[in-house]
Amino acid sequence: MPGDMQDWDLRVSGLIDHAAREHGNREIVTRWADGAVTRTNWAGIRRDALKLVQALRRIDIYPGERVATLAMNHGRHLAAWYGITGAGCVLHTVNPRLFDDQLAWIVNHAEDRLLFYDAAFRPIVERLLPLCPKLEHAICFDSIEWGMDFDAWIACEDGEAHWTTGCERSPCMLCYTSGTTGQPKGVVYTHRSQVLHTLAMIAPSALDLAPRSVVLPIVPMFHANNWGLPWACAASGAKMVWSQTNDPDALCTLMREEGVTHVAGVPTVWFSMFEHLERTGGELPPIRQVLSGGASVPASVVERLMRAGVRVVQAWGMTETSPIATVTYEPADWDGMTFEQQVAVKSSQGRPLYGAEVRVTALDDPNRELPHDGDTSGALQVRGPWTVQRYFRAEDDAVDSAQWFGTGDVATIAPDGTLHLTDRTKDLIKSGGEWISSVELENAAVGHPDVLEAAAIGIPHPKWDERPLLAVVRKPGVTLAAADLQNYLAGKVARWWLPDAIEFVEELPHTGSGKLDKKALRRLYADYSLPA
Structure with a gap:
């Protein structure tokens, strides 16, 4: 009918x-x-x-x-x-x-x-x-x-x-x-x-x-x-x-x-905003909600905004998804959570909106779906009515026969559907056959009160294939030493994730959309040598 x-x-x-x-x-x-x-x-x-x-x-x-x-x-x-x-x-x-x-x-x-x-x-x-x-x-x-x-x-x-x-x-x-x-x-x-x-x-x-x-x-x-x-x-x-x-x-x-x-705004907006408020003694304007995306938002930023009474909505997506596919909306048991649990929810990439589906597959086999257990990481795929099917003037579709689009991100998905990005596939650091998440290492470093911004990249190593180098922008007027930051990180990440080198810089390169430009950073440190 x-x-x-x-x-x-x-x-x-x-x-x-x-x-x-x-x-x-x-x-x-x-x-x-x-x-x-x-x-x-x-x-x-x-x-x-x-x-x-x-x-x-x-x-x-x-x-x-x-x-x-x-x-x-x-x-x-x-x-x-x-x-x-x-x-x-x-x-x-x-x-x-x-x-x-x-x-x-x-x-x-x-x-x-x-x-x-x-x-x-x-x-x-x-x-x-x-x-x-x-x-x-x-x-x-x-x-x-x-x-x-x-x-x-x-x-x-x-x-x-x-x-x-x-x-x-x-x-x-x-x-x-x-x-x-x-x-x-x-x-x-x-x-x-x-x-x-x-x-x-x-x-x-x-x-x-x-x-x-x-x-x-x-x-x-x-x-x-x-x-x-x-x-x-x-x-x-x-x-x-x-x-x-x-x-x-x-x-x-x-x-x-x-x-x-x-x-x-992207996370770098909030780094600059907080630095300005600390320097001037000002207070955050009485905003109600922050939408952040483009890069993973460190838990330290989420916590600071939430303590100011701001609802934080972290979104994940990309140009190919129009761009928003997942958001950190409050789950049904939100009111019964501790503050620390709420910060953890808002520090993830959230759950899919109606109109978006996500899954993770093996890094070496895009057709082998991995479990949504919150621990198994894989290549993130997405599909839905506002996700790309074919690029402009391309001869072939950008998706597989079931419409799944490979995002280039590496992620885990929890049993409740919560997405947690661990890296871009090209930004993962492979050390001794194991993967190190540059994003999680960066977020841990930004949690230090003297760190304004941080970026991690893999540097070739004669024994381990790659080891992390951490480039750090200190907040104005502080004298943070590499050893102090290493000690801080030792309590935040696995011991074998600790960077082999920390370089303090005046600024980090960013793309036109405000994301960290890892490609430019790798060029900058192309001749950097780590000790055996």
């Missing part, structure tokens, strides 16, 4: 329609790099997005074509997200922190015809234009460049337009991976996948977003679908606050002035 419910295609333009209709006056705030603050609301974002639809049609940018943005976090960029996708085009967010040759390859591979960019990135755009023959237009978001800017470009439109309609399985967004091995790979999200991901994210057990929420995404808009927050905040009617600077003092001021309740 046929179903009798209305048949609506799930498209992201429906999210902004809902936000403007039901929460039109809810603010969208941008703090620019010069300290100026501008304000609009969801109704204004929808109006500008519809003007952008008209402007794209005026220059013959058609549905299905890719439109790139090279920009940081602000309201105009948000309007572009909805205008580009609402026109039926594919929003292509480009990471400005990549090398020129990677940027040119990405723009050419995507065949972008139009690029929106921030004035700060004009030097990059000037270098890109001669290398990208199909890139016909470049329009600046925040100043007049080459005769036009974003506001002026859409100002001649009246906004009396309609969204492009079509199948919910049509593409709406394109994100490229960081390309740690080979060229970056493009991940194409569909309207359907993004709406389903959004509905899972806003639930109380996940991000708990509502109209009274005030969300500050510190994660940049070019990274991993900006963790889905531009879509989720529209669906829930939340106020959004954007900042073009990640300076801890400016962020703390912005949080207090705008009443921020939810903050999203």
